Amino acid sequence: MGVLSLIIKREFISKVRNKSFIIMTFVSPLLFVAFAVLVGYLSSLRSDMKHIGIHDESGLFFSEFKSNDLFNYTDVSLIDEKILKDSVSLKAYEGILFIPKFDNLKEYENGIQYISDESPSLQFVSDLEKTMGNKLTRINLTNSGIDTLKIDEAKADISVNLVKASGEETVKGLNEIKIAIGALFGYLIMMFIIIYGNMVMRSVIEEKTNRIIEIIISSVKPIYLMMGKIIGTTLAGILQFSIWAIVGGILMLIANTVFGLNTSSPSMDMVSEMNPDLISTIQLYLKEIAMLPIGSLIFFFLIYFIGGYFLYSSLYAAIGAAVDNETDTQQFLFPVIAPLMLAVYIGFFTVMNEPHGTVATIFSMIPFTSPIVMLMRIPFGVPIEQIIISVILLFATFIGIVWFAAKIYRVGILMHGKKPTWKELLKWIKY
Known part of the structure; x- marks a missing residue:
């Protein structure tokens, strides 16, 4: 474990000291806030008549x-x-x-x-x-x-009132709110996997190209080196996300003060002018949102985030070890990204309509899609046994993928000058 901690520390420090990492850490919130200000300004403009x-x-x-x-x-x-x-x-x-x-x-x-x-x-x-x-x-x-x-008088406008079996009144569009919350967490996981998975892959390619890896590999087991890179990059990514959240929040507060963006809650005068029925509807929405399992969603977000990221990062590391440059990675990246795209598709087109249907349930169990699909299902209420099975399968698959990826990593990290094929990767696994 001492060797692994040294690799993690080295990888973390090399990432946070990188000029591009430092620049993007502090420039990205500026770009985000500038974009938000621009959108707010454009939305305030009326189209020409x-x-x-x-x-x-x-x-x-x-x-x-x-x-x-x-x-x-x-x-x-x-x-x-x-x-x-x-x-x-x-x-x-x-x-x-x-x-x-x-x-x-x-x-x-x-x-x-x-x-x-x-x-x-x-x-x-x-x-x-x-x-x-x-x-x-x-x-x-x-x-x-x-x-x-008489036809106009005979027309009827029906508005169905939604009531729970317990007798409590509920609101329309609640499913859309639930899917939006679940989709937000799923999107964060997908974005983190793609951004920092690519960072792991580029780091491996860079060290392989510079031949530094040949010196390191003589005293460190390949699996330790691979896991050290993944964990070190993850910690650097979490630090970067934390800085983005803090700096972005401060900049949004400044933008709200300087440019007058209306991000605060409605004033008492505005509330008093609202229709009582509208106020009652808003209160129902807030009550329903407060009843959502936000705590469970955040907890399982962390669980699926860790499992999903480590699973995919292992594949990214293996791809980086198998090739000599980023151009050669294209043939291997699509099979890695495809399950994420499928998970998003299943989430929006299946979970929204049938959150407890067969398709949604199956894909929330499959490890390559569960980090996104299950997070979209949790706001609708998922039996705990399904979540436990899904988490077990995710981490079991992660361990298996790490084992396979380590075999590819062990062989590929010393291979140069030849573009590998899928057939050759399968041979490397057997070594």
Whole structure:
């Protein structure tokens, strides 16, 4: 263990003293806060109002269009069509909606044109079609002798109240909140694995290229060297994340004071102006969030973080030992990253809909996907026996992967000048 601790110390010190590490440790929070300030500023800006001219020869539709903060509708029915088209080219109008007059209402379905230099958004076109379609529908109903006022009065707006079996009222969208919390923790694990796993791999390649490793390996067992690199890099990464959190928090506080970013809670005046139903809904959301197993989620986040990171870092170290440069790593990296991508896909498209379904349960047990999928399931309430089985499988697989990776590391670390294949890696494992 004394040798392992020396390797960990050496790896940690070499990482934190590296110029790029120091620069990124303190520059990254600045970039993050600058990005947050920019997004906050851009979100506060209103989009330029777009002026839309409506040339309605029928006189049926213009009254249906209501101007708002984004679109200003102007009746240009008395202006010549040629002049209106020129006004679009001159940017006087964003576009012109030409509605001719037809004797048969059916002809309106394919007889209306919207002229503009720039292609309008699908949402805008859909709104135009919906507005005019509703108008024609009402006219058709009226012509058929159907009272549209009675139809409007007969329309019902249903709002289902959600209640637990215990009788307590709950809120809509709670599943989305749960998946967002679980996804945040899962994303942190994935980001840490990719960033610092690559750092482990580059460190191995660098020492292998410089031939330093040949001297070190003569007095240290390969598995100690590999684990020392992984643990040392992990400690450096945790230090970097901690600094990011502290510096980022301070910078956000400064940005809030200097630039007036509204990151604080609503004032009492704002709360007093809220609708009582809205206040009650907010209180229900806060109550439901407070009831989530946040403590368990944080605890198991640490467990899955350790197991998942060590598992993947062992693979990254083995890849670094097998190649001579980063270019040659591409053929080996995709099989490593693919399970992480699959875990994210399963999390968002399966766990959200069926957190206790067969697919979600199976992938929360598979060690290569469990660090992400299980963390997305925990907010929904997972039986403790499933979590225990998942953790046991994760750490058992980690031990097995370390054993295999150490064999590749032992042979590959002394190999130079040849691009390895998957077949050769399998041979190295048998040595």
